Amino acid sequence: MKSNSYSRVLLWLAPLTFLGVLFFYPWFRILAFGLSFETLKPDNLQLAFHVLLFTSYQAILSTLLTLLIGLPSAYLFARYEFRGKSLLRALTTVPFMLPTVVVAAGFNALLGPRGWINLALMHLFLLSNPPIQFVGTLGAILLAHVFYNTTIVIRLVSNALSRLDPKLEQAARALGADHRRVGWHVTLPLLRPSILAASMLVFLFDFTSFGVILLLGGPTFATLEVEIYVQALQLLNLPLAALLAFLQLLCTLAFSILYSRLSAQLTIQSAPRAAHPPKAKTASEKVFVLAFCILLFVFFVLPMLALPLRSVSRLDADRGQQTPIHYGFTAGYYAELFINRSNSLFYVPPINAALNSLGYAITTVILSLLLGFPAASALAKPRALEKILDPILILPLGASAVTLALGFIIAFGRLLISPWMVPLAHTLVALPFVVRALQPAMASIPDRLRQAASTMGASPFRVWQTVDWPILSRATLSAATFAFTISLGEFGATLLLARPDYPTIPIAIYRFLSLPGALNYGQAMAMATLLMALTTAGIMIIEKQRLPGAGEF
Amino acid sequence: MLEVCGVDKTYEAQPLLQNISFVVGASETICLLGPSGSGKSTLLRMIAGLEFPDAGRILWNGMDLASTPPHLRDFGLVFQDYALFPHLNVFDNVAFGLKMKDRSSEEMRARVAEVLDLVSLRGFDHRKVTDLSGGEQQRVALARALAPRPRLLLFDEPLGALDRALREDLLNELRGILLQTQIPAIYVTHDQEEAFTLAKRVLLLHDGQIVQQGAPADVWSKPNSVWVAQFLGLGNAIEGRVVDGKWRVETRFGVFTVKCAHRHQVGENLHLLIRPLAARAGMNQIRARVMDVVFQQDHFKITFDGGLYFYVKDEPKIGQKFGIKVKLECLG
Numbered sequence: 001m002k003s004n005s006y007s008r009v010l011l012w013l014a015p016l017t018f019l020g021v022l023f024f025y026p027w028f029r030i031l032a033f034g035l036s037f038e039t040l041k042p043d044n045l046q047l048a049f050h051v052l053l054f055t056s057y058q059a060i061l062s063t064l065l066t067l068l069i070g071l072p073s074a075y076l077f078a079r080y081e082f083r084g085k086s087l088l089r090a091l092t093t094v095p096f097m098l099p100t101v102v103v104a105a106g107f108n109a110l111l112g113p114r115g116w117i118n119l120a121l122m123h124l125f126l127l128s129n130p131p132i133q134f135v136g137t138l139g140a141i142l143l144a145h146v147f148y149n150t151t152i153v154i155r156l157v158s159n160a161l162s163r164l165d166p167k168l169e170q171a172a173r174a175l176g177a178d179h180r181r182v183g184w185h186v187t188l189p190l191l192r193p194s195i196l197a198a199s200m201l202v203f204l205f206d207f208t209s210f211g212v213i214l215l216l217g218g219p220t221f222a223t224l225e226v227e228i229y230v231q232a233l234q235l236l237n238l239p240l241a242a243l244l245a246f247l248q249l250l251c252t253l254a255f256s257i258l259y260s261r262l263s264a265q266l267t268i269q270s271a272p273r274a275a276h277p278p279k280a281k282t283a284s285e286k287v288f289v290l291a292f293c294i295l296l297f298v299f300f301v302l303p304m305l306a307l308p309l310r311s312v313s314r315l316d317a318d319r320g321q322q323t324p325i326h327y328g329f330t331a332g333y334y335a336e337l338f339i340n341r342s343n344s345l346f347y348v349p350p351i352n353a354a355l356n357s358l359g360y361a362i363t364t365v366i367l368s369l370l371l372g373f374p375a376a377s378a379l380a381k382p383r384a385l386e387k388i389l390d391p392i393l394i395l396p397l398g399a400s401a402v403t404l405a406l407g408f409i410i411a412f413g414r415l416l417i418s419p420w421m422v423p424l425a426h427t428l429v430a431l432p433f434v435v436r437a438l439q440p441a442m443a444s445i446p447d448r449l450r451q452a453a454s455t456m457g458a459s460p461f462r463v464w465q466t467v468d469w470p471i472l473s474r475a476t477l478s479a480a481t482f483a484f485t486i487s488l489g490e491f492g493a494t495l496l497l498a499r500p501d502y503p504t505i506p507i508a509i510y511r512f513l514s515l516p517g518a519l520n521y522g523q524a525m526a527m528a529t530l531l532m533a534l535t536t537a538g539i540m541i542i543e544k545q546r547l548p549g550a551g552e553f
Numbered sequence: 554m555l556e557v558c559g560v561d562k563t564y565e566a567q568p569l570l571q572n573i574s575f576v577v578g579a580s581e582t583i584c585l586l587g588p589s590g591s592g593k594s595t596l597l598r599m600i601a602g603l604e605f606p607d608a609g610r611i612l613w614n615g616m617d618l619a620s621t622p623p624h625l626r627d628f629g630l631v632f633q634d635y636a637l638f639p640h641l642n643v644f645d646n647v648a649f650g651l652k653m654k655d656r657s658s659e660e661m662r663a664r665v666a667e668v669l670d671l672v673s674l675r676g677f678d679h680r681k682v683t684d685l686s687g688g689e690q691q692r693v694a695l696a697r698a699l700a701p702r703p704r705l706l707l708f709d710e711p712l713g714a715l716d717r718a719l720r721e722d723l724l725n726e727l728r729g730i731l732l733q734t735q736i737p738a739i740y741v742t743h744d745q746e747e748a749f750t751l752a753k754r755v756l757l758l759h760d761g762q763i764v765q766q767g768a769p770a771d772v773w774s775k776p777n778s779v780w781v782a783q784f785l786g787l788g789n790a791i792e793g794r795v796v797d798g799k800w801r802v803e804t805r806f807g808v809f810t811v812k813c814a815h816r817h818q819v820g821e822n823l824h825l826l827i828r829p830l831a832a833r834a835g836m837n838q839i840r841a842r843v844m845d846v847v848f849q850q851d852h853f854k855i856t857f858d859g860g861l862y863f864y865v866k867d868e869p870k871i872g873q874k875f876g877i878k879v880k881l882e883c884l885g
Contacts (some may be wrong), residue, residue, distance in 0.1 A: 167636035170603050173623040174630035175650035176701060181624075189640045384730070 008385060011374040015393065015431075018371050022428055023396050026250070026407025033410055034242030044240050047227075048247055055223040058213075059206035063531040066202050068148055069299070070153025076292050077154060080285070081450065088293060091300045096151045097487025097539050098304075098532065099210025099504040106303035107144055107216060108135060108513065109310035114521050116306050118446035121461075131202060136218035137273060147303065149202040156201075160194035162277070188337040197262040204255045206401040208248070210492040219284050224248045225402045225492065232406050233496060242410060245403040261295045302352035307532060311525035313395065314518075318432075333522035352524060353508035353531065356419075357488055360504060363423035364430055364487035365480045371427070372434035380442035384510035389538070392457065393435060396428050401492035404428055408497060421497045422504070426487040433486065441475030485538035489531065505531050554578055555705055555737065559705040560609035562595060562761075567596055573609070577705070578817050580735040584748035588784065593741045596758075600739065601630050612705070620647045624653070629736075633710040637682040637691045643669070643693055644678040647832030650701035665862050668696040671730060688719045691819065696726070697735065706731075706738040712747060724750050724839030744786055749773075757781055779824045779884050789861045790884060795821045802881075806859060809837045813883035824884040829854075829863045832880040840876035 033039070077089060095103060109115050111134035118130035124130075134140050164187070172186045188195075210225035222230065224244050232241035280289045314330040337351045377391055379386050396404065404425055412421070445468060453463045491506040498507055505527055512524035555577040562570040570592045577583055585593040598604045600611055602623035618626060629650075635645050644665055651661045665726050669675055672692040677685075682693060691711060698706060712720045712839045713729075728751055731738055738749050749769040756766040765777050776782040779790045793804040795817045802811050802825065811825060827839075841857040852864040855875065869875045 094567060121576060165634075165636060167632050167634065169599075170598075170623075171630060171632065171697075172638075172649065173603065174626075174628060174707075175697065176599050176624045176627070176653035177649075178622070178624050181653060185652075192640075217775040319569075525554075 008378055008383070011372075011378040012385070012389060015371045015375040016389070018427075018431075019392065019396070022424055023399075023407070026404070026411040027399075029411045030242045030245050030249075030403070030407050031231060033239055034244075034246040036239065036246060039239040039243050040479075040552045044243060047240070048244055051222055051224055051244065052247060052251075054221070054449055055207060058141055058145075058223065059203050059209075061138075062198050062206040063203045065142055065149075066146045066149045066153055066206075067195070069204075069295075070198070071157060072288075072292055073150065073154050074161060075155035076289060076296075077207055078158040079277050080289050082277050082289055082293065084293070088296060092154055092296060093151045094304070094536065094539065096149070096537055097148050097485070099309050099506055100209075100491050101215065101509045102307070102489070102532045103144055103147060103303070103526060104212060104215035105509055105513065106307040106532075107140065107147075109525055110303050110306035111135075111140070112522070114518065116310065117272045129363060135216055136220065138217070138221065140216040141209075141213055144216050145206050145209060147299065148209075148212070148315040149205055151196045152201050152205075153195075156194045156198040157191060160191055184493065191375050193265040195260060197259060197265075197454070200259040200262055204252065205261065207255065208252060210402050211506075215513065225400055228402050228406055229492075229496060230408060238406075238410060241406055243336050244483060245406050248403055249399060257469075265401050294395065302530060304532070307525060308529045311522065311529040330522075333519075333526040336519065336523055337526060341438070350508055350527070351522070353503045353505050353527070357504040357506075358504050360423045360426060361484045361487040364426040365483045367423060367427040367431045368434045368483040369476070369480060372431060372438055374433045375431075376438035379439050388513050393432065395433060401425070401429055402496060405493035405496035408493075411425065419499060419502045422502075423487065425493040425497055426490050427483075429490060429493065431482040433482045437479035437482055438472070441472055481538045481541045485535050487544075488538075491537055554610040554614055555602070555739075556615075556758075557596075558610045558612065560596070560599065560606040560611065562592070562599065562604075562607050564595070568761055570606075573763060575756055575763065575766065577737050577739060580737055580848075581754070582731050582738045582740060582752050583754045583756060584744070585739060585741045585747040585756050585758055586745060586753035588743055591758040592761045593758045594709055597630075597709050597739060597741050600705075601628055601707055602626050612866050627701070627704045629701070629703035629706045631691075631694050631698050631706070631708045631711045631714045635687075635694040635714075636692055637685055637690055637697070641682070642678070643674070643680050643682055643685075645683055646693055647696045647700050649697060654701060664700055665696075668699045671699065671733075672696045673726070687715050688723060691715065691723065695730070697754070699736075701728075703736060706736050708738065708740040708742075711740075712744075719746075719846075725803060727751065757784070759784070763799050776882075777824065779826075782826045782884055788826050791825050791827065793823055793825050796825065806839055806841070806861065809881050811837075811881045811883055815885065816882065817883075826882045826884050827861065827879050828882070831863065831865065832878045835878055835880060837861075837879050837881055838876055839879055840874060843871055843873055843875045846871055 049125055073092070077085070101283050104378045107115075111117055111132060113130040113135065115134075117508055118132050118134075121127065121131050122129075169182050170192070177185060207223075209223070210223060210229070213221055213223050213226050214229070217226075224247060228241045228244045228248070231237045231244065280286045312331065314328060314332065337354075379390055379393075382390070408421055408425060449467050450463050453467050454460075458466060484510055489505075489506060490504075491510070494504050494507055495510070498504060503511070509524050509531070511526045512520045512527065557576075557680050560570055561568070574595060575583070578876050584683070585596065587593045593829055595604060599606050601709050602618065602621065605619075607666055613626075638649065639673060642724040647665045648661045651664055656664070665678070666675070669677060672695050674689065674692050674696065677689070677693070682690060685693065691714075692710070712723055715723065724747055731751070736753075740748070742748055753768065754766060755769055757764050757772065759780055765772055767775075768884060772781070773785065773787070776785065776787055782788065782790050791804050791806065793802040793809070793811075795801070796803045796808065797819060800810050802809050803822065804825065809825070817823060839857070839861065840858060841861070844858050845856040846868060847854045848868075849864070852875070853865055853868050854862055855869060856862045857875070863877055865880075
């Protein structure tokens with residue numbers, strides 16, 4: 001018993017030290033910094049209040065719009081069978097896991113000033129300026145948020161809806177309720193926990209969104225996240241950034257607690273079996289199914305299609321380009337990534353950003369597995385100790401990447417020259433996901449299997465090799481892929497921590513997008529396409545390894 | 554009065570119900586009795602308006618219900634798994650149908666109290682339905698169906714999820730309530746005891762068809778097919794062949810004399826029912842080796858070589874030859 005609790009403490013030693021140094025200590029410094037007497041000046045507080053107001057405003061609007069698309073979609077998926085249903089469902093989930101820069105680049109390729117639609121309109125009507133102003137509007141932010149988060153509403157609500165006992169609605173029908181009143185008095189109240197939980201989660205993501213706001217909203221829209229970045233890196237006002245970060249943490253903590261309360265109700269309400277939905281029968285049902293299928297398909301596919309197509313199409317001249325342009329297909333933007341132009345942004349070939357990203361991602365995988373394995377194996381058999389430590393481990397999930405990075409800057413300012421800070425921050429972001437991927441697999445191995453193996457003469461190593469590893473290998477692969485794709489696409493923390501001469505792919509895309517010229521734009525598209533391909537491959541690996549019934553969000 | 558006329562229904566290209574016709578008169582309770590998969594629940598759901606027949610009509614007082622949606626039919630429906638609204642308390646569940654009819658709140662309160670009294674759940678108004686026992690939940694479901702004073706009550710195996718003792722209690726209460734309220738009812742079940750307790754008339758459903766109907770005692774004493782005899786567990790069904798015009802039938806257990814209302818040709822094959830209780834008199838006797846003896850409360854169940862079984866008072870020895878007088882009925 002004694003030795004057992006010793007070994008448990010040993011298991012926790014590395015992960016807790018890591019979190020203590022890189023998460024809790026920086027947070028302590030942020031608090032001390034942000035809540036000091038000098039920081040709490042009226043004009044600071046006023047700015048913070050305005051930023052908080054706009055952050056909430058755009059998050060509420062985004063959430064409402066997401067519900068507007070998501071609720072009918074959830075109904076569509078839960079209540080009807082139609083061709084291409086699983087494909088459409090998969091399409092709606094992909095955006096959720098794509099890096100923000102890819103989504104921003106995708107919308108830019110579709111609706112941006114050099115995007116397909118604007119170029120087509122300019123071409124058709126011989127306009128000299130793009131007619132649609134998309135980038136830099138609140139609409140762009142809202143649209144991207146809806147694009148990102150609709151899948152949450154679809155998953156949570158359609159799950160609840162398809163588990164709803166159809167007899168409840170039938171009983172209401174027999175008691176004299178027409179379709180409208182069945183929906184109002186029975187279906188909606190029963191779906192309420194799932195709708196609330198989904199809204200809360202969507203709101204949380206919209207509230208802490210960073211990349212979308214920065215890349216699509218432009219400088220006029222400052223949410224807490226963006227303002228923290230601006231104050232910390234551009235205005236070098238660290239105390240104000242710390243104050244904002246404190247506000248941010250307070251809000252996300254409150255929302256997270258609310259969400260976990262709400263999602264606890266979800267599990268109670270679930271009914272035994274999911275019924276097989278029928279095909280649409282009446283004309284109005286058919287119209288609804290067809291219209292929503294088309295809408296969802298267009299909405300989820302067009303931005304992701306526009307991006308790779310735009311990356312291989314030359315549609316406009318670069319600035320000051322003398323030679324006549326060959327419109328049409330080109331691999332030039334990709335070739336350009338390997339060239340070190342004298343006027344280049346980095347004085348290194350842009351493809352070096354990809355090499356940096358790769359190096360960071362591999363480091364993140366190794367670090368997060370090294371820390372995640374002991375933590376997950378301790379959590380797999382929870383005792384009193386683990387009940388306390390489990391939420392502590394998940395805390396970084398609630399903190400936004402930008403505030404994590406701010407903590408690093410405030411706590412270890414001098415060490416920032418080290419490129420090591422980036423993979424450390426990525427590990428902090430990836431660790432909760434890695435633990436959540438490993439833990440169910442570890443918990444699923446019954447002790448009896450190990451005991452059976454050892455009674456048949458297997459040494460402890462042979463037991464691990466023959467019993468644990470075959471089950472754990474799949475979970476390890478998906479945990480590693482999680483860490484890899486998270487690191488590859490991470491934008492917020494990297495933007496604050498990366499040294500200018502060590503850019504990552506997302507940083508390079510951001511810089512290319514913010515520079516003028518067709519060539520820069522094309523390279524942004526090419527890089528974003530590469531990142532999208534890598535991430536999609538990662539998502540596919542994770543989905544394949546997913547244990548049946550293991551974790552939703 | 555409910556009339557079901559020639560209703561057909563296919564499910565996934567398989568005929569589920571074929572040419573079903575019957576009538577439910579004022580304040581009459583009928584039972585649809587059949588094994589699972591016989592289509593009885595589907596029939597009930599069609600009467601409720603939740604599904605539609607492929608052919609045939611369902612009439613109420615001579616008016617076709619095809620264009621009447623379920624919420625305008627005024628038929629109460631009680632499910633096997635209660636289907637109580639988990640987000641509403643007992644009062645709101647029971648009041649649901651009254652609320653849908655926009656009744657005043659005083660009227661609702663009075664009526665809910667009345668029906669809760671009827672199902673012996675007085676004072677349960679503010680309980681959560683999820684905290685109730687199975688029997689209590691089914692009482693709430695019954696009260697909910699009764700509250701809006703339906704023109705017809707539909708029961709879909711309402712007691713199937715309850716244990717035996719509780720089932721008997723509720724069955725008797727239900728019988729009392731149906732007698733008291735005089736609401737006509739259709740009761741679907743696979744349990745003959747429930748059917749015989751409740752119904753004046755039983756309709757036996759097999760492979761989507763009504764194979765026999767009548768008062769419980771008539772069905773019991775005059776089964777019209779091998780399937781009915783076996784489904785009701787009436788005894789041993791055996792095959793035989795008519796050997797002469799004097800009602801003599803040859804079977805693998807011997808030659809018996811069987812009086813029968815129908816006329817049978819010599820050489821015709823038919824089925825006979827041998828009830829498991831020994832006949833007091835008669836010329837038909839079976840004598841065979843006893844293969845098994847099981848004690849069952851007040852008698853012994855003996856099984857003969859060949860599979861026939863009987864209930865006897867005195868315990869024979871296994872392996873011994875045993876003779877018994879039997880009564881044979883023709884199943885057609």
